Amino acid sequence: MLPETMTVIEAAESGGPEVLALATRPVPTPGAGEVLIAVKAAGINRPDVLQRQGLYPPPKGASDLLGLEVAGTVVARGEAATRFKEGDAVCALVNGGGYAEFAVAPEATTLPLPQGLSFTEAASLPETVFTVWHNLFERGGLMPGEWLLVHGGASGIGTTAIQMASALGARVLATVGSEAKVKDCGALGAVRAINYHEEDFVEIVREVTQGHGADVILDMVGGDYIERNLRAAALEGRIVQIAFLTGSKVEIDLMRLMMRRLTLTGSTLRAQTPEVKARMAKAIEQRIWPLIAEGRLKPVIDSSFNLRDAIGAHRRIDDLDHIGKIVLVVGSSRP
Structure with a gap:
């Protein structure tokens, strides 16, 4: 049984990392062609910083929450979402909403968790x-x-x-x-x-x-x-x-x-059509996922922070000394 509410990180106003705050929202329901993911980790990206600063508003219909990539397990499916089943470990490109305990993702931009990677590592992949x-x-x-x-x-x-x-x-x-x-x-x-x-x-x-x-x-x-x-x-x-x-x-x-x-x-990625993103996802699974399985591509993780310390995570990405990705951890890092 899924809970009715979840913990999220909101940016109620524009500004520095300090505008990020814990909040509670209803758990979203996946629509047609979507899956609901119990988020274990969420990657942090430069567009998140721009959105936090008020310079990169989410597109129409997207969640106002920050977070463009997540990893976790599928816990529910919308109509016509048939590739994955409940319990499957995945990572996904999302249009927003990643800084939360649950996130809705288009099944077309949801990919199997790459072989050998933790949720923390996998969450650093989709947007990048x-x-x-x-x-x-x-x-x-x-x-x-x-x-x-x-x-x-x-x-x-x-x-x-x-x-x-x-x-x-x-x-x-x-x-x-x-x-x-x-x-x-x-x-x-x-x-x-x-x-x-x-x-x-x-x-x-x-x-x-x-x-x-x-x-x-x-x-x-x-x-x-x-x-x-x-x-x-x-x-x-x-x-x-x-x-x-x-x-x-x-x-x-x-x-x-x-x-x-x-x-x-x-180009920018977020504004691409669902069809274009779906085409990218197929090519990436065919060409890039095997490189990860072979050990020829491995995520470089600078640091990870608990979801509740999103402020600290954003302070780190604002520091240009970081090397690689910064990730918010929501649950266990292993599938």
Whole structure:
């Protein structure tokens, strides 16, 4: 028997981590094509921070609660949800509502818990892996043998991108902010990690690739990196923008884009249609889940916090010294 109410984390107003507060809400009911998950862990992502700050409102019809990825067990199913049964261990991409004891997820973006992973590890995957897959391999068209430059290499997105791209045959460069992060990214498979406090990434990319440049650039920094990306890119290079930590409004000379036949693109995941997300989920299960089973891709967890300490978890993600993902733990970490 499911309880009638559950503990959640609300952001009743916009601001810093201190606006997050415990609250009680009714346990949601799964609709058609949805499953209800008893959440064991929920990943924390940069969009959660933006929503907390009032800069990234949830789409129409989505939960107002933070949390875009969860792991746990299926406890109820809506009409036409037939793939999973009650008790199955899963992780899921959700449109919101992850910071809670129960969360509703579309069955189409719910995946089996990867072999060998805990709930805490699995909760760090969906938002990050969907983002990396779509932007590197679908939008960026990254191919084996090509050079990839990842900005923010020690972030959750960065550590995942390095591993996925390396495992699928690309050669990876990454920018980071400390020597400790240089070593960490090297251990994950980066051919070269670049400390942006001490080195010019444009020069290093040109040097390491022997003048070729980066075929694909994944950028979540923005600001003056946008113009510098044009200089670091290879002929016919693809630059994919997924965030703007230092600003989205800049002045650039597009002549370089024209002369080098570059593609500048970008996307957000949350706004994608259910059909597009379902297509991504199928590709990820076929191409990425086997890499996890083989030990070629492993979540990098910086730290975990109890659901009741969501404030502490958000303070940690606001600290740029973190490496990998930060996760809220709701129940037992093992399936």
